[in-house]
Amino acid sequence: MYTISGHHHISMITKNAKQNNFFYRSVLGLRRVKMTVNQDDPSMYHLFYGDRTGSPGTELSFFEMPTAGKTYHGTNAITQIGLLVPSKESLAYWKKRFEQMGVHHGELTTYANHPALHFEDGEGLRMVLLVSNGEKAEHWEAWEKSAVPLEHQIQGMGTVEITVRRLDKLARTLTELFGYIEISHTDSEAVFQSIKGKATGEIVVKSLETAAEKPGRGSIHHLAIRVKDEEELVYWEKQIRERGFHSSEIIDRFYFKSLYFRESNGILFELATDGPGFTIDGKVESLGEQLDLPPFLEEQRDEIERKLQPIKEIH
Template sequence: MNVQTSGLHHVTAIAGAPQRNIDFYVTGLGLRLVKKTVNFDDPGTYHLYYGDDSGRPGSLLTFFPWTGIAPGRHGSGQSTSTAFSVPAGSLGWWSEHFKSLGVESRLTSVSSHEERLSLRDPDGLQLDLVASSTVDPRNPWDSASVPAEYAVRGQHSSVLTVADPAKTVEVLTRDLGMHVLSESAGRVRVGAGDGLAGNIVDVIADPNGTVGLTAGGTVHHVAFRVPDKSTQQQWREELADRGYAVTEILDRQYFTSIYFREPGGVLFEIATDTPGFDIDEPLLELGRSLKLPPWLEPSREQIERKVAPISLPAENNPALVAGA
């Protein structure tokens, strides 16, 4: 493969009530809502993007929230956990923070190199906060509810649970240009570039497990980074030549995307780093207004009537509140 990913771009999951989703991820996890738009394939529901101050690739978790959606089932053929990087020594603070919100969390692994705090969001999505001995240099979003000294630095890793890990690892290494970092019983850790936080995928073997059902509280797809559209086009051609059923390049306004499903059943996306989330609203105002692509703008009135009313915590745009 001539093209290699530089790491994770975003993870997209499915949620229920959008206001509950916003309250948890802005106030609970301390992320910033950087874009409020709609699902371009189903404009009657939102597409909500959370990340750091500007929504840099590798910081993003996004949701399609459908009020009343049935719960999904975690299982084989899915990304079964999404992890975020937090500073070493911060998990005690996070445990107390979640306790104050009525959210149950527990330490699931402790070693000299890495500690992991596990929890579920209000829809049952599996999340992990990973505190590593390796310093994550990325700047956090300093919110009112989560001080910068404890705050999320960005994505850490995604867990893929599949029946045959060898085939999935082959896709990640041969077709996405990643490399194996470590192997243990039933788990292979694969990394892009330096293999640090934001560039990691853990592949777990579950040969006899129940196949997952994509619905509320589950991951829809995992997206990997590519610098620009021309590189993405080259990558698409190479993947198609290898026999993958790859989509055409799709315009997502803030990046362009291609999609294909790896042999284990997980839907992969390759998304560009550019143009970013400040192309249609200033950095200070990210997430405040419903943004629509040009082809949906003529239907704005109907769309705004159909989507659920939501409000954004003031801490999402503190400079604007201070200047009001």
């Protein structure tokens, strides 16, 4: 029996790569570990931010869609991303930083039993900083060139919030299919962990009977969860199909192998392998500094680069 070891990455939509690049690098202090393109549509950027090497469990990824409209929030959507920070002192640091940099944020509070600070990026993407009590993404590495001091750096993904009409349907998928542990369950909210006690694989599911979310800029496209290798991926694909879900089949994304499926509420999940990772085509020292393409797109590089607008730094 295989175990899901936690979150792998999460993917969002941005309208403006330049502003997105500024926020996640210069405000949140993450490293841009890979600048590549959407492999299914190479006309758009696919940007990854994370720790020093873009370890599984630290990656926030964005597809640039210049025509993206406004997000109309609703149900049947992934609605918030938790990010782990080391201490309550870190929350105070971040609150002051957000005030100085004009970032929309709330007051210090509690979320999913963690001291917390809610905030949004410039496109309204909902996030929350959570005190990790020493927990961080399994392979997290500090980035020495971060704009944020080491003692307050974001240490990976924490609790992810999903809002659905049929809570019990998603609950059964998480527990019966993937072996998540149910920590609590009421009519309106349930909490699940892939490994008991670990926020790095925690999902809060909220029940909401309203119109489905209409995605746009600042919306969340899918959540990827971690599997060790392709052998495990083959196992999970079989389990997904046996439960009656349609699977994308295994796709080689070069930096990892993955598969996709939608559960009964329409939430898109990806299962992604831990390796080989972002250093497969670049040195750690220069990750994210140039446009990297998987081998099957390399022969189209000239055409792809002509269609992409250079991402100029905002100072």
